[in-house]
Amino acid sequence: MPQRKPTIPRFAVYAIVISIPLALLPFALIARVRSIHTSQPRLHFFQDMDAQPKLKAQATSARYADGRAMRPTVSGAVARGRLNIDDHFQRGKVFRDGKWTWATTYPDRVPITMQTLERGRERFDIYCATCHGESGNGLGLVHRRAEKLQSSGWIQPSSLHVIDPKTGKLTYGTQLYPHGKMFQIITHGVRTMPGYEAQIPPDDRWAIVAYIRALQLSQNAPIDAVPPDKRPALR
Amino acid sequence: MDSSGQFHFPRWSNLLLPAIGVLAVTAPIYLITLVGYGASPATINVGYRPEQPVEFSHAIHVGELGMDCRYCHTTVEQAAFAAIPPTATCMSCHTNIHPKSIKLLKVRESYQTGQPIEWVKVHDLPDYAYFDHAAHVNKGVSCLECHGRIDRMEVVHQAEELSMGWCLDCHRDPTPSIRPRGQVTNMEWDPAMATDEEQAEIERIHKSLKSTRQLTDCSTCHR
Numbered sequence: 001m002p003q004r005k006p007t008i009p010r011f012a013v014y015a016i017v018i019s020i021p022l023a024l025l026p027f028a029l030i031a032r033v034r035s036i037h038t039s040q041p042r043l044h045f046f047q048d049m050d051a052q053p054k055l056k057a058q059a060t061s062a063r064y065a066d067g068r069a070m071r072p073t074v075s076g077a078v079a080r081g082r083l084n085i086d087d088h089f090q091r092g093k094v095f096r097d098g099k100w101t102w103a104t105t106y107p108d109r110v111p112i113t114m115q116t117l118e119r120g121r122e123r124f125d126i127y128c129a130t131c132h133g134e135s136g137n138g139l140g141l142v143h144r145r146a147e148k149l150q151s152s153g154w155i156q157p158s159s160l161h162v163i164d165p166k167t168g169k170l171t172y173g174t175q176l177y178p179h180g181k182m183f184q185i186i187t188h189g190v191r192t193m194p195g196y197e198a199q200i201p202p203d204d205r206w207a208i209v210a211y212i213r214a215l216q217l218s219q220n221a222p223i224d225a226v227p228p229d230k231r232p233a234l235r
Numbered sequence: 236m237d238s239s240g241q242f243h244f245p246r247w248s249n250l251l252l253p254a255i256g257v258l259a260v261t262a263p264i265y266l267i268t269l270v271g272y273g274a275s276p277a278t279i280n281v282g283y284r285p286e287q288p289v290e291f292s293h294a295i296h297v298g299e300l301g302m303d304c305r306y307c308h309t310t311v312e313q314a315a316f317a318a319i320p321p322t323a324t325c326m327s328c329h330t331n332i333h334p335k336s337i338k339l340l341k342v343r344e345s346y347q348t349g350q351p352i353e354w355v356k357v358h359d360l361p362d363y364a365y366f367d368h369a370a371h372v373n374k375g376v377s378c379l380e381c382h383g384r385i386d387r388m389e390v391v392h393q394a395e396e397l398s399m400g401w402c403l404d405c406h407r408d409p410t411p412s413i414r415p416r417g418q419v420t421n422m423e424w425d426p427a428m429a430t431d432e433e434q435a436e437i438e439r440i441h442k443s444l445k446s447t448r449q450l451t452d453c454s455t456c457h458r
Binding site for chain 2: 122
């Protein structure tokens with residue numbers, strides 16, 4: 001009697017057919033993990049020396065009560081190179097005729113070159129333009145948003161091009177607002193404007209003063225002051 | 236099982252022999268692919284978005300208000316570490332805008348007490364990798380290259396792998412990632428927008444770079 005040819009039973013066929021998509025399931029899960037955001041820290045299989053006990057910038061440390069690895073300056077201490085005794089450069093003031101007055105010139109260590117003005121423009125656009133606008137008209141994007149939100153207590157940032165009604169001169173121009181005073185306002189702020197001492201180093205603050213002067217010139221210049229070949233570039 | 240208690244494979248199992256052969260070849264490939272795909276930095280590192288103590292939105296501050304990265308991260312051009320700003324920086328605007336917002340409670344508290352807010356670090360390299368922000372941004376590597384479109388993120392997440400292989404991709408061929416210094420923080424910049432002057436600057440930066448050998452030397456990043 002010839003033996004019946006063996007056939008693969010149905011359950012085995014099913015098992016094989018099901019196992020193929022099942023084997024692909026982990027890939028689908030990984031693909032999903034790759035496409036979403038997670039607030040869980042990543043799986044860290046091999047620690048290696050990834051987390052060392054050394055203290056890094058702005059890290060925490062259990063050693064100190066406030067948890068800060070970086071220690072705040074001890075009050076009254078002066079860091080090396082931070083004595084800041086150049087009053088003209090650091091405070092915008094000069095001692096003239098027996099009294100302190102606002103400097104009307106730039107400190108010696110700030111050369112007024114194209115490079116300084118370009119630096120001033122860059123820094124102005126980073127720190128000042130947010131409120132005062134890139135042209136200094138007081139209509140920066142932060143101001144526009146504050147206005148849209150009708151935020152109480154918000155005062156429109158000053159335009160750097162306003163004219164003083166009494167004298168007919170620029171309120172914040174060189175004559176009524178000496179360089180040193182402008183520098184001092186950037187440093188310590190005025191009215192609702194905060195001081196930028198912590199964010200902008202002094203040489204950059206001076207570069208900004210120089211750039212503001214260039215802005216004021218550009219916004220209030222007669223057409224004759226523009227070289228003829230540059231005139232078509234203006235509106 | 237037969238009467239003697241021994242197990243005999245049924246006759247039909249012989250038919251599966253070729254399948255076992257196929258499995259012996261595909262199983263290692265399958266496992267290697269699975270582990271490679273599943274444990275790759277693109278799976279494990281990318282997409283980490285920890286919950287922060289304050290709902291600060293880069294999308295509003297950078298995307299909508301156009302604030303420059305350096306307004307807050309002031310140290311990025313001078314130091315290895317791009318500092319998280321003190322709450323005084325937040326308060327320079329928020330003294331006047333949303334001064335009573337409940338979302339800013341922790342900011343005001345921190346400003347008054349001097350106790351810093353404990354932000355959760357998103358982009359965290361191993362401690363034996365010495366990444367220097369200043370060295371990169373001053374050579375025209377944009378923030379974007381490592382942090383992605385921060386200006387579109389409500390909550391910051393890790394957009395890139397930040398793995399060693401990923402770093403080396405660029406260290407081997409930095410050209411496509413270099414832009415003029417003035418555009419480093421510009422999220423919208425496109426190489427096609429480069430003026431002749433900027434193109435010249437890119438070439439200048441490129442010439443000033445160390446050799447590929449030096450850029451890929453172990454001690455360039457591991458000291």
